[in-house]
């Protein structure tokens with residue numbers, strides 16, 4: 001969730017192309033984000049059509065994904081269309097503009113939904129109103145804060161718990177912390193005090209004062225000057241590519257080894273990989289039509305009045321300002337990385353360049369790609385990376401392409417864990433209360449408890465294995481009893497079947513049910529006669545422990561199953577729905593996954609990386625990156641190991 005310090009980007013308006021490597025490139029692909037020129041053309045069209053006024057705020061202004069019926073074909077693919085999502089006072093509208101002709105194609109009022117949280121809503125007028133409120137000032141004073149003007153306050157959407165009094169309102173909750181010189185302000189947060197406000201009217205609905213926890217004295221800085229103890233390695237370790245990178249760009253189309261794909265950063269979801277294909281002589285074989293992180297959900301597990309409502313749906317709720325943040329060499333990416341910029345829309349509709357939101361680099365891990373005896377090859381991969389800072393947490397997303405045909409999607413969680421201040425000092429403190437201070441978390445510092453929570457990351461994986469006509473194949477490993485005469489009593493056998501409809505294709509895994517998930521061509525077979533396919537190889541998943549009537553679960557139904565397979569529908573793009581801000585239950589995947597046929601047709605897989613987080617001391621004051629992944633692995637796609645033809649490296 002974005003709280004603590006959301007960055008406000010300076011409104012720098014650019015006139016060059018949206019995304020560029022070195023020089024400004026013209027749109028060469030239908031997937032290319034709008035250029036600044038195109039962006040302004042859309043604004044002009046909306047203005048001419050009378051759709052803009054002083055209250056207009058933009059939740060989205062972006063290229064609409066191209067018509068998939070023309071997938072995998074080069075050349076023109078119809079007009080470039082822009083999609084617009086705006087807030088106008090309490091109303092929400094959606095529109096489509098034909099960028100080429102400057103015509104408004106559609107304009108619809110969306111009832112019963114809330115557009116994404118705006119940048120101006122975090123720190124805008126509501127915190128100022130709250131800080132001036134006598135009741136709030138008195139509550140601060142009870143905690144020893146006598147100068148509200150030196151408090152920083154932030155307003156966030158609290159989710160939705162079906163409470164009648166909030167129905168239909170754009171509700172924000174305000175939390176505060178004292179301003180000051182510290183980098184890690186999280187332990188300084190004012191505990192047990194929050195304010196509900198109506199964002200549209202500015203009305204303060206409720207001030208909740210739960211408990212007075214004295215200001216915590218802990219210093220938990222993590223910059224080098226604060227922690228330097230003279231520790232250093234004996235020698236430097238530098239990775240260099242003196243002859244330059246071995247990947248190249250044509251606009252935003254990347255070619256590396258046998259791989260080719262389009263890459264760009266979307267305001268809402270960050271890195272989007274499109275039309276990833278494998279080169280086989282002159283032929284290009286489709287693998288992944290499109291892949292991206294479609295939604296994030298992080299429900300916290302404490303019942304306190306100011307904690308139960310921490311259940312951000314981060315991508316959909318907090319992508320104003322852009323989900324992916326600028327990356328730097330030496331922190332996010334290695335020295336030999338190359339960077340990609342993005343163009344986002346500001347609250348007020350201007351195009352804004354956000355630099356270096358994707359980095360790309362080749363990685364030599366030192367691991368073998370394959371070996372036998374004295375024969376073998378060192379592995380070398382191509383990484384496309386983004387990082388999103390969402391308040392206290394930072395997430396790193398890697399798309400890693402391999403010469404053996406594999407694409408690994410990696411998710412790294414790092415940053416500062418969310419903490420609650422407590423009157424009790426530590427795990428040895430005697431508690432006078434009914435419940436210990438660490439009943440819903442664990443102490444990480446004096447008077448500081450990190451609250452239990454889970455993280456879910458849903459990846460939309462529109463695989464097109466050798467074309468769009470695919471099957472989903474569920475392979476089960478089942479026990480086979482052998483005849484009495486056999487010295488061996490049982491073995492396992494592999495039983496593979498094509499699933500018929502969406503209803504059958506909501507899958508879990510686990511140690512007790514070994515299975516193989518594959519997206520397979522319904523038409524092509526490999527050299528030994530099997531359908532060509534890509535396996536979706538799961539990593540960490542986290543079965544939800546929230547009850548079926550719990551709102552944070554109902555609003556993010558995608559977490560109910562690690563894998564969903566749906567029939568392709570251009571409108572189904574974000575796992576918790578288009579409008580997760582303050583959303584009603586049932587949006588997204590649960591609404592879409594019904595009875596549609598998924599055999600021998602265009603299908604989309606939705607895979608969720610999940611982790612429950614019981615915080616340990618080592619996660620404080622900043623957490624070592626915890627990586628989890630899901631791998632797209634060729635399975636009978638080739639006729640043998642495609643990496644054996646790699647040239648040996650000379651040490």
Ligand SMILES: [Cu+2]
Pocket residue numbers: 413417453455613
């Ligand atoms: Cu965590």
